[in-house]
Amino acid sequence: MKSDLNDSELLRSMLAGDEEALTVLYRRRQGAVYRFALQMSGSKTVAEDVTQEVFLFLMRDGQVFDPAKGSVSAFLLGVARNYVLRRMRVEQQLMPLGDDVDDDVPVLHASNDLCPLEDLTRAETIESVRRAVLSLPSKYREVVVLCELQDISYGETAEILGCAIGTVRSRLHRARALLLAKLRPAAEAEDADSATVKSARCFA
Amino acid sequence: MNQRFENDEEMLTRGLEALASEMKDLEAPEHVEVKLLEAFRARKVVPISTRRWTSQRYWLAAVAAVLLIAMSVVALRWRSAEKPAETFAGRREPETPKVVPPQEETTRPVEYQAVNQPSPRSYPKRIRHPRVPSSENPRVASTRPSEIATDFIPLRYMNVANLQEGGQIVRVEVPRSALANFGLPVNMDRYNERVKADVLYGVDGLAHAIRFVK
Numbered sequence: 001m002k003s004d005l006n007d008s009e010l011l012r013s014m015l016a017g018d019e020e021a022l023t024v025l026y027r028r029r030q031g032a033v034y035r036f037a038l039q040m041s042g043s044k045t046v047a048e049d050v051t052q053e054v055f056l057f058l059m060r061d062g063q064v065f066d067p068a069k070g071s072v073s074a075f076l077l078g079v080a081r082n083y084v085l086r087r088m089r090v091e092q093q094l095m096p097l098g099d100d101v102d103d104d105v106p107v108l109h110a111s112n113d114l115c116p117l118e119d120l121t122r123a124e125t126i127e128s129v130r131r132a133v134l135s136l137p138s139k140y141r142e143v144v145v146l147c148e149l150q151d152i153s154y155g156e157t158a159e160i161l162g163c164a165i166g167t168v169r170s171r172l173h174r175a176r177a178l179l180l181a182k183l184r185p186a187a188e189a190e191d192a193d194s195a196t197v198k199s200a201r202c203f204a
Numbered sequence: 205m206n207q208r209f210e211n212d213e214e215m216l217t218r219g220l221e222a223l224a225s226e227m228k229d230l231e232a233p234e235h236v237e238v239k240l241l242e243a244f245r246a247r248k249v250v251p252i253s254t255r256r257w258t259s260q261r262y263w264l265a266a267v268a269a270v271l272l273i274a275m276s277v278v279a280l281r282w283r284s285a286e287k288p289a290e291t292f293a294g295r296r297e298p299e300t301p302k303v304v305p306p307q308e309e310t311t312r313p314v315e316y317q318a319v320n321q322p323s324p325r326s327y328p329k330r331i332r333h334p335r336v337p338s339s340e341n342p343r344v345a346s347t348r349p350s351e352i353a354t355d356f357i358p359l360r361y362m363n364v365a366n367l368q369e370g371g372q373i374v375r376v377e378v379p380r381s382a383l384a385n386f387g388l389p390v391n392m393d394r395y396n397e398r399v400k401a402d403v404l405y406g407v408d409g410l411a412h413a414i415r416f417v418k
Contacts, residue, residue: 129220150224183219
């Protein structure tokens, strides 16, 4: 069974021409690559293209992977990072996003466990966090995406980014501070709105 | 203040967790996988043995290139060794100014014959133009292989244009002191000796130029 093989063995089989190995490896790793690209770019189109490019690269130049340097997963995310950054450079999307609504925003599904008001609040929170993450400079965004959203360890993140763990930690710290600075005014405005409504009700 | 900061941090962490959980099931669409598999089938991944063959082909190409270069060098050397012989055989005598009738062998001015012997390496052939003699620069020339002669020096009452009309050359002997009249150096030890000279007579019967022969 191919699914019992680890990533390195699958990669070797794939390079030898085994299509099933490619299929298993792709199905195992495409989700992480796609989500990373989506969270980095905020665009489904870019995420699809990047996912395809990453696996095409693996088919073409997979022999450059060195197991001594890290896992296949980290290798794929490193390649994905390069493609995303290149794509964003080309499309000049490195500027912070404004208030324009992106037509590629992924649909956020409401939870069935919550009441409609809580559901709405949660969806709004998620949307504001997503926008805040997308507005970060790329070097901070990538650590947030990898460490916070993809739940990848600092060590593996350092491998993917090709930097020291200390750098990952400091960037993450700085990124969280930036996110808080971006999210606080929105939360305060929300509080102010609810206070206004409350006082209006009292006045009425 | 600290309490607020902790609240903010907690809020941020919750927000990030919520976003992560919302996106954790997202995957690339089906068509990406389909396209990849099509690309994989179309590409026909090169097995390792073929890659070895590719490197062998590179070696073969390199060896062939070296052989080709070696053959080219040999051919060039062979050709350059053959060329001088052909040149020597096919080389003509340098053209001379037609101031002398060709039937008089003794008066035919063959300039630079001694110094311009065709050497095996003299290639390609150079075209020589007829020279106009000048009194300021009497260059040495020879009429026969054993003789060395100056260029024709126009006499005082003639100009250079008259030398082009042709005429007749007469071998004479003049006193060595006559060399001084034409600005040539004279060996004072042999001042009284005579020296051979060719006098060029024009069609008008006048002496137009003179050259000294050794």
